[in-house]
Amino acid sequence: MRKITHALLLLAMLLSVAVSFPSCVDEEEMSDTPRGNFEALWKIVNERYCFFDYKRQTYGLDWDEVHDRYSRQIDDRMNDEQLFEVLGNMLGELRDGHVNMYASFNSARYWRWHEDYPKNFSDSLERRYLATDYRIAGALRYRRLDDNVGYIRCSSFDAAIGDGNLDDVLMYLAPCNALVIDIRNNGGGQLTMAERLAARFINSETLVGYMQHKTGTGHSDFSSMREQRLKPSGRLRWQKKVFVLTNRSVYSAANEFVKYMKCAPQCIVVGDKTGGGAGMPFSSELPNGWGVRFSACPMYNRDRQSTEFGIEPDYNVQISDADMALGIDTIIEFARMLARQ
DSSP: OOBOOHHHHHHHHHHHHHHHOSSOOTGGGSOSSHHHHHHHHHHHHHHHOSOHHHHHHHHOOOHHHHHHHHHTTOOTTOOHHHHHHHHHHHHHTTOOTTOEEEETTEEEOOOHHHHTSOOOOOHHHHHHHHOSOOEEETTEEEEEOTTSEEEEEEOOBSSOOOHHHHHHHHHHHTTSSEEEEEOTTOOOBOHHHHHHHHGGGOSSOEEEEEEOOBOSSSTTOBOOOEEEEEOOOSSOOOOSEEEEEEOTTOBTHHHHHHHHHTTSTTEEEEESOOOBOOEEEEEEEOTTSOEEEEEEEEEEETTSOBOTTOOOOSEEOOOOHHHHHTTOOHHHHHHHHHHHO
């Protein structure tokens, strides 16, 4: 029986890497040439990335084929920018927003997980619903809407959300008939913040998912699934209906928050499918000093299903053009309609 914490997940990941890769010098043996850096990157990812089997099943990813295809583009006469482009494109084959490469002049990233989908969020609509009299508590902005529904805007889990903040927010919103937590465009941050918020909506220790860690260099070398359990907060907790609003830009720790909230009996998720990001990231380095980050520990929901490519809402709702023109957020209004039922 373990409480999920960022420290625990990170420790498990680091321990697995320490056990599975005792020498940790393979990439250092590669030469600092375009060919050497290419081979080092492919090998690091080949041995430590955690979603190869899942992505082979999902869209036919073949990492050996990727090696052969991109290897033909490598020439030791190419400059750094040319090499960066080829290596970045190769990493894009993983279709993973947690996979990045960092040089002094650029960062390689894969953002199609949200760029190829409707935004279902508007800064101007956000300002309309928050108005000017909203309150601020840590990373949260909140107010009572005119139909006695509480509204909390949580745009990131990067910043701290203290227990005192949550006590004050929930006490102020206690007279409300229902609560809306808007996490659209929340790209993640600290898992501990996501856990702390979710712990205010359960009343007993709850199985919310599973995780694994790598035990070897093979694509299928993983530990058995270990339970992720969330303990309820010992402080003020919300007992009425709660609606979590999502879009495709909900990712990483925010994706985990949705996973946790799906286990709260009074919670309903409204909006678009989340962006995913269900792998704990790990960092390494190429011979030329470029940094690399990639998913190393897979996490699953309580049904043992991967959420790497997102979580479906209970109600799939899109912001319509007609509502947008009228200054109406279709997703918020749908949740308010459910709250009145």
